[in-house]
Amino acid sequence: MENHEFESFYKQGIVPEGEFKDFIACLKTLLPVTFRISRPSSHSFVQRQIEQLARELDHSCSNRSQGGGGEEVPSLRFIDWYQGPGGSAWQLPASVRVSSESSEASKLKLQLDVLASLGLIEYQVEEEVKLPLMSSLAGGRQHDPRTVLDLCASPGSKTRQILHAIGEVEEAGGEKGEGIVVANDVNAKRCSTMIHQLRACGARSCIVTNHDARRFPPLFIAGEEGGNRSLRQLKFDRILCDVPCSGDGTMRKAPKIWQTWSVRTSASMHGLQLQIARRGSQLLKPGGLLSYSTCSMNPLEDEAVVAALLRESNGSLSLVDVHDGRGSCWETTRLPPPCNLPLQSRNPRCSSTIAKSTCRESAWMHLDRCARILPHAQDTGGFFVAILKK
Ligand SMILES: C[S@@+](CC[C@H](N)C(=O)[O-])C[C@H]1O[C@@H](n2cnc3c(N)ncnc32)[C@H](O)[C@@H]1O
Structure with missing residues (x-):
């Protein structure tokens, strides 16, 4: 790259001189995955589903740390400042895009894809949110x-x-x-x-x-x-x-x-x-x-x-x-x-x-x-x- x-x-001069290295380094990393609830009418249902997914992730995470498992488990980060349509948005690390099929990350991505295909959540780049x-x-x-x-x-x-x-x-x-x-x-x-x-x-x-x-x-x-x-x-x-x-x-x-x-x-x-x-x-x-x-x-x-x-x-x-x-x-x-x-x-x-x-x-x-x-x-x-x- x-x-x-x-x-x-x-x-x-488009990027401030002192930030140029960080700018280039950041462009070479993958973008985190961001999504928001897209139908206000299903907000509480979808919110519960996502909180459940987050709990399951935390659970696998603690099991893994006890068992010394090697693979990184992604965490779901609630974007607390977001107050747009739908009311809630979350972010996942970019690693979910490239994880192996059997990983926690790809299982999570699959479940989110189902919610997205039903029109209940919408993936978005964070700057759009x-x-x-x-x-x-x-x-x-x-x-x-x-x-x-x-x-x-x-x-x-x-x-x-x-x-x-x-x-x-x-x-x-x-x-x-x-x-x-x-x-x-x-x-x-x-x-x-x-x-x-x-x-x-x-x-x-x-x-x-x-x-x-x-x-x-x-x-x-x-x-x-x-x-x-x-x-x-x-x-x-x-x-x-x-x-x-x-x-x-x-x-x-x-x-x-x-x-x-x-x-x-x-x-x-x-x-x-x-x-x-x-x-x-x-x-x-x-x-x-x-x-x-x-x-x-x-x-x-x-x-x-x-x-x-x-x-x-x-x-x-x-x-x-x-x-x-x-x-x-x-x-x-x-x-x-x-x-x-x-x-x-x-x-x-x-x-x-x-x-x-x-x-x-x-x-x-x-x-x-x-x-x-x-x-x-x-x-x-x-x-x-x-x-x-x-
Ligand atoms: C940046 S994308 C728009 C993304 C969209 N606003 C969104 O938020 O989902 C630009 C769009 O412009 C369309 N486009 C390109 N040339 C166009 C033209 N001359 N007139 C109208 N649309 C055009 C492309 O087909 C493409 O879908």
């Missing part, structure tokens, strides 16, 4: 976002979190919200998988569409004006652009990215990402929020896209500070925006959007309001999120 181009690129989407983007019912568009939605983990947050998932005796979530993806096969998963979680007000997000068509709502039927274009309260990316934040889950990563491939995503975010901003209501996120740590795919969007918005978009009010669950690194970095790219359009991102410009744009999660900080994957207000 070596890639000199990757290392020299990230040494350009931490994502402040629910409070900042979906906002919960008190902020009442009624219309949400997820432009790159499949496999739908963020869509499901939003549906939970705005009360559009069936809960025992729960009151139904009044929202609607449109979940879009360009890939028809991935849309079909997402439909099954949304059904399994009891989603009530969700429409799945299959369009290229860059050209997502206008949607219209029928109404009445002066006794005549009329159509009005639907603009959205919240829009998610969780765009396709180079995925270098997922190296701990997909180590083959070490062999394929290059500045060129990473930069080649910039144009597509900007076009998707641009279409999102056109479909957003004034006062609405748009989240732009990637599982890449690369400023070419992150701040450079946000900067280009802000620049062409002529002041109609501004960044919301995602570092605010996260509490203990959300430890982000507020890094200086990547201005004046020699971010070499052979894509001329991309170079020009980055070159324009001077220090002066990033000061008025407040690019430090975006958040980049670096894997070594909290033993997670890498991630980037920006929230823009129209």
